[in-house]
Amino acid sequence: MENKKQPVITKLNNQYIEEKTLESIRNRKRIKFIKRRTTLITICGLFFVSLLVTPLFNNYQQLQESTIEKAEAKEQLEALELHQEELDYYVGLLENEDYVLKLARSEYYLTKDDEIVFSFPEDKNPDFAEAANGQSEIDK
Secondary structure (H helix, E strand, O other), X not given: OOOOOOOOOOOOOXXXXXXXXXXXXXXXXXXXXXXXXXXXXXHHHHHHHHHHHHHHHHHHHHHXXXXXXXXXXXXXXXXXXXXXXXXXXXXXXXXXXXXXXXXXXHHHOOOOOOOOOOOOOXXXXXXXXXXXXXXXXXXX
């Protein structure tokens, strides 16, 4: 390796030079201290901000999940309300005496006086019987 050439400068040993050298050293130490303090304050600030942001992020995720659950619950509620309307309709039909008589005559072959009922194999079941048996027109 090459030896670096030392500059040929003679140092004056007087009070002014010593004061300036000490001042320069103090300034470097002060700047170093300020940088360290600024870095420490920044790190502490980021730590506290992360402590505050983490619950916000968790709350946002829970809000998204609850929004999805709410939408699913609304869909289920609408389906149940539709099913309830259908059941109310059939209850209304069963409260009608004419419908009950017609149902009894078609399903159980009950007859009026002096009436004869002929049953053919290709006779179709009424709609309510298909629903009770779990069949639909598509299945047939």
